[in-house]
Every structure is written in C-alpha cells, then in structure tokens.
Amino acid sequence: xxxxxxxxxxxxxxxxxxxxxxxxxxxxxxxxxxxxxxxxxxxxxxxxxxxxxxxxxxxxxxxxxxxxxxxxxxxxxxxxxxxxxxxxxxxxxxxxxxxxxxxxxxxxxxxxxxxxxxxxxxxxxxxxxxxxxxxxxxxxxxxxxxxxxxxxxxxxxxxxxxxxxxxxxxxxxxxxxxxxxxxxxxxxxxxxxxxxxxxxxxxxxxxxxxxxxxxxxxxxxxxxxxxxxxxxxxxxxxxxxxxxxxxxxxxxxxxxxxxxxxxxxxxxxxxxxxxxxxxxxxxxxxxxxxxxxxxxxxxxxxxxxxxxxxxxxxxxxxxxxxxxxxxxxxxxxxxxxxxxxxxxxxxxxxxxxxxxxxxxxxxxxxxxxx
Amino acid sequence: xxxxxxxxxxxxxxxxxxxxxxxxxxxxxxxxxxxxxxxxxxxxxxxxxxxxxxxxxxxxxxxxxxxxxxxxxxxxxxxxxxxxxxxxxxxxxxxxxxxxxxxxxxxxxxxxxxxxxxxxxxxxxxx
Numbered sequence: 001x002x003x004x005x006x007x008x009x010x011x012x013x014x015x016x017x018x019x020x021x022x023x024x025x026x027x028x029x030x031x032x033x034x035x036x037x038x039x040x041x042x043x044x045x046x047x048x049x050x051x052x053x054x055x056x057x058x059x060x061x062x063x064x065x066x067x068x069x070x071x072x073x074x075x076x077x078x079x080x081x082x083x084x085x086x087x088x089x090x091x092x093x094x095x096x097x098x099x100x101x102x103x104x105x106x107x108x109x110x111x112x113x114x115x116x117x118x119x120x121x122x123x124x125x126x127x128x129x130x131x132x133x134x135x136x137x138x139x140x141x142x143x144x145x146x147x148x149x150x151x152x153x154x155x156x157x158x159x160x161x162x163x164x165x166x167x168x169x170x171x172x173x174x175x176x177x178x179x180x181x182x183x184x185x186x187x188x189x190x191x192x193x194x195x196x197x198x199x200x201x202x203x204x205x206x207x208x209x210x211x212x213x214x215x216x217x218x219x220x221x222x223x224x225x226x227x228x229x230x231x232x233x234x235x236x237x238x239x240x241x242x243x244x245x246x247x248x249x250x251x252x253x254x255x256x257x258x259x260x261x262x263x264x265x266x267x268x269x270x271x272x273x274x275x276x277x278x279x280x281x282x283x284x285x286x287x288x289x290x291x292x293x294x295x296x297x298x299x300x301x302x303x304x305x306x307x308x309x310x311x312x313x314x315x316x317x318x319x320x321x322x323x324x325x326x327x328x329x330x331x332x333x334x335x336x337x338x339x340x341x342x343x344x345x346x347x348x349x350x351x352x353x354x355x356x357x358x359x360x361x362x363x364x365x366x367x368x369x370x
Numbered sequence: 371x372x373x374x375x376x377x378x379x380x381x382x383x384x385x386x387x388x389x390x391x392x393x394x395x396x397x398x399x400x401x402x403x404x405x406x407x408x409x410x411x412x413x414x415x416x417x418x419x420x421x422x423x424x425x426x427x428x429x430x431x432x433x434x435x436x437x438x439x440x441x442x443x444x445x446x447x448x449x450x451x452x453x454x455x456x457x458x459x460x461x462x463x464x465x466x467x468x469x470x471x472x473x474x475x476x477x478x479x480x481x482x483x484x485x486x487x488x489x490x491x492x493x494x495x496x497x
Binding site: 158159160162163165166167168169170171173174177195198199202 | 380382383386387389390393425452453475476477478479480481
C-alpha cells in the first residue's frame with residue numbers, strides 16, 4: 001500500500017516536473033522570439049507583452065498592462081478595417097493582415113499581424129494572442145525600389161515625349177504664323193492654347209526627370225541654417241502677403257550636412273509652399289533645426305488644416321495631388337532627393353492642428369554621411 | 371540670305387523648323403542626323419548658322435561639334451535638346467574648348483528661337 005502511494009507520488013512529481021519544464025520552455029520561447037507577442041483578455045485588455053514588443057513599440061510591459069492595443073493605433077486604417085478585425089476575432093476566426101502601428105515615440109512601424117483567439121475547454125474565447133512581425137524595413141525597401149523603378153521609366157519616357165511635343169507645338173506655331181493676317185481671333189486663341197499647353201507638358205516632364213537624377217559630384221558641406229535662410233528670404237514676401245508668419249527657430253551650432261544645395265533648396269521650397277497652401281486664411285509656419293544623434297533634423301511646421309488619413313496615406317505617391325493645379329510630383333521629388341542624400345523625409349499631421357514635415361540628414365563627418 | 375543648317379534626326383521636327391525659318395526670311399536646309407551633318411560640313415556648302423540636336427542615333431550632336439573642332443569650323447551654333455541633362459552638355463562642350471553655347475530645350479518657342487539666331491548672326495557680323 002505504502003509502496004504504491006510512494007510510486008504514485010513519484011509518478012506525479014515526475015509529470016509535474018515535466019510539465020514545469022515544458023512550461024518553462026514555452027515561456028522562454030515566447031520571451032525570446034523576435035516576433036512581438038501580446039496576449040489580451042477577451043475585452044482587449046493586455047495581460048502579457050514579450051520583450052520584442054517592448055523593444056519595437058517602446059512601451060514597457062508595465063505601461064501597457066491593463067490597457068488595450070488601441071494605444072498603438074496609427075490612424076492609418078479606416079473604421080471599416082477595425083470592424084472587420086473585431087468581427088473576425090470575436091467570432092473565433094484567425095485574423096491576418098498588415099498593420100501600421102504607432103510607437104511610443106509617435107513613429108510608425110509596419111507589422112504582419114496574426115491574431116488568434118484562445119479558447120477554454122468549453123470552446124469559449126477567453127483570450128487573444130497577437131503575434132506581430134516587424135516588416136518596416138522590408139516595406140521601406142519595397143517603396144524605394146518601386147520609386148526607383150518608376151524614376152528610370154519616367155526618365156526614358158520623358159526624353160521621347162519632348163520630341164512629339166516639339167512637333168505639335170512647332171506645327172501650331174507655324175499655323176499661328178499663317179493665320180496672323182486673318183481677323184479671326186478665335187483660331188489664334190486655339191493655337192496659342194496648344195503652344196501653351198505644350199510648354200506646360202514640358203514643365204511636367206522636367207519635374208518628372210528629376211526622379212532619375214540623384215545628386216552626384218555636387219555635394220558640399222553646407223550649413224543647413226544658411227540654406228534655409230536663402231529659401232525663407234525668397235518666400236518671405238509672398239508669405240507676408242498671404243498673412244503667414246514665418247518663424248525661424250534654428251539650433252545655435254551650425255548644422256552641417258553634405259548636400260547638393262540646389263536640390264535641398266528645392267525640397268525646402270516645396271515643403272514651405274505646401275505649408276503655405278495649408279494656410280489659406282493665414283497662420284504661422286515654423287522652421288526649426290536640431291542636431292541629434294549624428295543627424296541634422298529640420299522641421300517645417302504649419303498650424304493649418306492638417307490632412308485626413310486618405311491623403312496622408314498617399315502623400316509620397318507620384319501624381320497624387322489635392323491641389324487643383326498640382327502635378328502631384330512635388331513631394332515625390334522631395335522624397336527622392338532626401339533619400340538620395342541618405343536621409344529621411346517624414347511627417348506628422350493632425351486634422352485642424354497642422355502638419356509637420358521632418359527631414360533627417362546625416363551630419364557631415366558622421367559615419368552615415370554620403 | 372542667311373543659310374541655316376538644321377541637324378535633327380526627327381523629320382517632323384526638322385521640317386517644322388525649316389518651314390518656320392523659311393517664313394521668317396532664312397534659307398534653311400536639313401541634315402537628318404549627325405553623319406549627314408558631317409558630310410555637309412565637309413562639303414563646300416555655304417552655312418551661316420547651325421541648329422544642332424544633341425541626342426541622335428549613330429552620330430550625336432557632341433560628335434558633330436567635335437568634328438567641327440577638328441576641322442577648325444567656327445560656325446555659330448545653337449543646341450537643341452529634348453533632355454534636361456543640360457549640365458552634362460554644358461560640361462562636354464566646355465571640355466571641348468568651346469565658349470558658352472546657347473542651349474534651348476524642346477518644345478521650343480520658335481519666335482524666340484528666331485530672335486536668338488538673329489542676335490547671334492548680328493553679333494558675328496559686327497565682329
């Protein structure tokens with residue numbers, strides 16, 4: 001009898017130890033995996049977050065405990081997207097999608113997310129486990145490749161387009177000359193429109209061509225404050241007329257970066273003009289510079305109308321524009337120029353509060369410079 | 371009457387230029403491509419001015435200029451280009467030892483082109 005019980009206890013202890021070992025192994029695996037693992041209760045409250053989540057999101061376990069994953073909401077997805085997500089998981093389905101989430105630092109990151117409902121013995125959903133893989137770098141690369149491919153295509157095409165444009169415009173100008181003696185002003189107007197529109201197409205083609213012309217050989221160590229001053233000086237008068245105050249908030253120490261100054265001026269002009277366009281009734285635009293972590297940080301901030309999600313999501317897309325007379329190329333060219341300088345172009349926007357564009361350039365002499 | 375050589379590989383454009391120049395009092399003739407231009411330049415043909423396209427198959431505008439340099443031909447030239455790669459052309463032309471050269475990009479305002487040609491010819495005459 002005694003022997004039997006001792007045997008049973010030993011057996012139980014063995015099973016318990018095995019279970020403990022298995023649990024420890026699972027726990028270590030979840031703690032050490034590079035994927036972000038978050039477990040929430042059925043109501044969405046976070047009960048567990050692994051170190052990878054802490055590393056990527058910037059939130060500590062304690063900070064998120066009891067909160068819902070809504071703290072990560074980037075505003076990049078519409079209401080319908082979240083409804084589909086909740087409908088799926090609450091009815092017990094696995095949900096898999098690419099999400100753009102927001103870090104504690106307000107930076108965005110992109111994940112491939114799989115949310116699986118966890119069920120108890122009776123089959124009721126008690127928890128959800130979310131496994132996120134950070135694909136931000138991958139997405140950036142895809143975008144860069146896509147833009148570079150487009151740039152090449154556009155450059156090839158642009159050369160070919162100018163010749164037929166020349167032919168159309170030339171023939172219209174010949175006609176203009178032939179009808180110069182006849183009294184019909186209407187015909188002359190039509191022909192002048194053809195010539196004018198050809199010139200407009202030429203301007204668009206020239207902007208397009210800038211895609212494929214990264215700065216080469218003209219990089220100079222430049223005081224970014226001075227470059228900004230040149231541009232601000234050029235635009236200041238117009239800003240005043242539009243009732244916009246231009247505030248300069250430069251860092252004291254020269255922010256030096258290796259840039260093609262002309263191209264960088266174009267970036268600043270574009271961003272400042274966009275800021276002006278966001279302030280039809282006047283307002284203020286702040287230009288600020290900082291030196292931080294081997295980078296020069298330039299901020300152009302307006303207190304205008306901000307952008308709705310559907311606009312900000314497509315901001316750097318070539319040909320996307322909200323302006324009546326826009327080509328939709330300004331920001332894509334800026335993006336391309338900044339990228340060619342090994343920099344980053346980012347933005348933050350809130351509706352009715354305004355938009356801030358942030359340009360990060362490697363400081364001259366830092367290991368990251370061009 | 372001034373004689374203008376149009377060096378352009380696209381016949382539609384060459385013809386528009388020729389006709390427009392004819393209507394503004396010039397005698398213009400066409401070389402369809404760089405090799406044809408070199409042939410004409412090496413002949414006894416009288417030429418007062420050259421309109422030169424840059425991007426042409428086989429023999430490019432730069433090669434035509436280089437041939438002119440070798441043969442010591444100093445005709446006034448205006449460069450016509452469909453590309454915005456003007457910086458490169460300016461460098462190439464400078465490297466060849468030419469002084470600055472007027473570059474106009476397609477599509478060209480033909481009335482302006484005529485003004486450019488007239489001014490250049492007047493300048494040449496006054497030298």
